[in-house]
Amino acid sequence: MNDDQVLDTLPIGLVVLDRSYRVRRWNHWMVMQSGLSQQTVLECSVFNYYPELNKPSFLRACKTVFTFGNVVYLSQKLHRFLFPFELPANHTSGLTHMQQSCTMSPVRGDDGHPQQVAITIQDVTDSVILERRLRAVNNIDELTGAYNRRYFSARLREEIERHRRYNHRLSLVIFDLDHFKQTNDSIGHLAGDHALIEIRKLAEEQLRDIDVLARFGGEEFVFLLPETGREAARGTAERLRSEIERFSLTWRERAFRVTASFGVAELNHGMGGETDLLEAADQALYVAKQKRNAVSVAGNSG
Amino acid sequence: MNNTFTALEIDTLQEVMNMAFGSAAADLAEVVDVFVQLNAPDVQVMRLDDLESHLVAQIPDYERARVVEQHFRGESDGVALLVFPHGAEHQLVSLFQSDSAEILESDTILELEKEILMEIGNILIGATVGRLFDLLNRRIGYLPPRTTDGYAVAELINKGLFAGDDYAITVQTRFDFEDRAVSGRLFIINRQQSAQQLKSALAEFWSSLE
Numbered sequence: 001m002n003d004d005q006v007l008d009t010l011p012i013g014l015v016v017l018d019r020s021y022r023v024r025r026w027n028h029w030m031v032m033q034s035g036l037s038q039q040t041v042l043e044c045s046v047f048n049y050y051p052e053l054n055k056p057s058f059l060r061a062c063k064t065v066f067t068f069g070n071v072v073y074l075s076q077k078l079h080r081f082l083f084p085f086e087l088p089a090n091h092t093s094g095l096t097h098m099q100q101s102c103t104m105s106p107v108r109g110d111d112g113h114p115q116q117v118a119i120t121i122q123d124v125t126d127s128v129i130l131e132r133r134l135r136a137v138n139n140i141d142e143l144t145g146a147y148n149r150r151y152f153s154a155r156l157r158e159e160i161e162r163h164r165r166y167n168h169r170l171s172l173v174i175f176d177l178d179h180f181k182q183t184n185d186s187i188g189h190l191a192g193d194h195a196l197i198e199i200r201k202l203a204e205e206q207l208r209d210i211d212v213l214a215r216f217g218g219e220e221f222v223f224l225l226p227e228t229g230r231e232a233a234r235g236t237a238e239r240l241r242s243e244i245e246r247f248s249l250t251w252r253e254r255a256f257r258v259t260a261s262f263g264v265a266e267l268n269h270g271m272g273g274e275t276d277l278l279e280a281a282d283q284a285l286y287v288a289k290q291k292r293n294a295v296s297v298a299g300n301s302g
Numbered sequence: 303m304n305n306t307f308t309a310l311e312i313d314t315l316q317e318v319m320n321m322a323f324g325s326a327a328a329d330l331a332e333v334v335d336v337f338v339q340l341n342a343p344d345v346q347v348m349r350l351d352d353l354e355s356h357l358v359a360q361i362p363d364y365e366r367a368r369v370v371e372q373h374f375r376g377e378s379d380g381v382a383l384l385v386f387p388h389g390a391e392h393q394l395v396s397l398f399q400s401d402s403a404e405i406l407e408s409d410t411i412l413e414l415e416k417e418i419l420m421e422i423g424n425i426l427i428g429a430t431v432g433r434l435f436d437l438l439n440r441r442i443g444y445l446p447p448r449t450t451d452g453y454a455v456a457e458l459i460n461k462g463l464f465a466g467d468d469y470a471i472t473v474q475t476r477f478d479f480e481d482r483a484v485s486g487r488l489f490i491i492n493r494q495q496s497a498q499q500l501k502s503a504l505a506e507f508w509s510s511l512e
Contacts, residue, residue: 060333064424067329068429069436070424072425077414078421
């Protein structure tokens with residue numbers, strides 16, 4: 001078997017480019033994925049067929065290989081893919097392109113200097129899908145579909161770090177369904193579960209994409225509002241309180257309503273971190289709970 | 303102990319490092335398209351056992367430091383550690399942000415910062431360590447980089463990858479990326495059995511200068 005035949009047996013892509021980005025090798029895997037034969041691409045600039053590669057990150061990686069002779073690793077997490085191979089339209093993962101983990105290594109000439117770059121392309125789409133599923137299981141509250149407390153805590157730490165770095169405003173709202181035990185006792189726990197799911201949907205309608213909503217436990221939810229001061233956070237909480245109050249729930253043809261109480265707090269310089277912010281919101285919630293169906297802001301009288 | 307380096311060997315190592323870092327700075331600027339300044343490195347050789355206390359003394363908040371660890375194999379066998387102070391990755395991210403990176407809901411920003419730090423580390427280690435061994439005419443290959451924290455050195459010993467009497471070449475330098483002053487420190491740890499190879503390489507280099 002000659003070298004080309006050996007390379008064609010590899011279950012990964014192999015592309016070799018020279019210093020002018022002309023294709024010197026294009027193995028069978030690449031032919032199958034790209035639909036371009038070796039004869040078509042050999043000696044041509046790779047940018048003729050993949051202009052998407054003509055971008056700073058790829059050019060930087062090539063320069064690194066040619067200048068320093070070291071191996072560059074292009075991770076899927078950061079780059080998603082190098083060659084844009086589309087996945088079938090009916091792919092159920094929601095991904096549009098094959099996810100790739102790539103390496104770029106020097107091929108040295110007789111003088112010992114890198115003359116070409118060998119690029120390997122590994123299809124890691126299945127691993128990415130599996131990782132996403134595991135993340136979802138790990139991060140999502142099974143009943144309501146909101147994020148769970150574990151995920152929320154991680155995001156809260158990140159947002160607090162960002163707040164400190166860029167001095168952006170950050171607010172947090174905890175809300176709790178009023179008299180939820182009575183709802184469970186009188187209409188049934190399944191009705192209670194149904195209410196939690198509907199409240200999650202109502203809350204998501206009021207929130208932006210950058211906000212993070214999580215079920216904090218039992219009938220308690222929490223949401224994080226990046227780039228938001230306490231007055232704007234109070235406005236969001238008030239709108240959601242009003243929506244919940246007006247919303248008519250139905251379980252097995254029996255209509256019922258719930259209300260919720262809200263505690264709002266904004267992160268300020270006097271606070272140590274996530275615990276202080278959560279405690280401030282929780283104390284505001286305690287004040288709101290004295291009235292029920294109310295919003296209370298930490299640091300305000302009511 | 304056969305890993306003791308003579309004064310001449312350490313001077314030669316300093317000289318090679320000066321040359322490696324001098325050319326690396328210009329090449330780095332071309333590769334990353336930003337002005338990179340590498341200060342003249344300060345080279346010391348110490349036992350791995352002593353390295354951790356050295357790091358604790360030198361680097362504020364060392365346990366939370368971000369470390370890019372990259373092993374190399376070949377005509378020299380060891381690991382390069384690039385130590386950045388905690389939070390340095392935030393300053394470097396905007397310079398190296400991937401143009402194709404889209405942040406998915408399932409990713410966290412911190413994970414992406416880690417990936418970017420690995421790419422930066424890979425470039426810096428390739429530029430400096432790679433150039434060092436090029437000058438010494440020794441061929442090495444790299445394993446993929448990984449990021450870890452200030453426990454990296456203790457971990458290398460605890461996992462049995464290196465012994466306390468293996469030696470570390472500490473190369474203290476400061477990387478300045480345009481207006482972002484980021485102090486990075488580079489450490490090269492070699493196995494005891496590579497000591498003799500390095501000494502031979504230094505001797506060859508020294509005699510080539512004569």
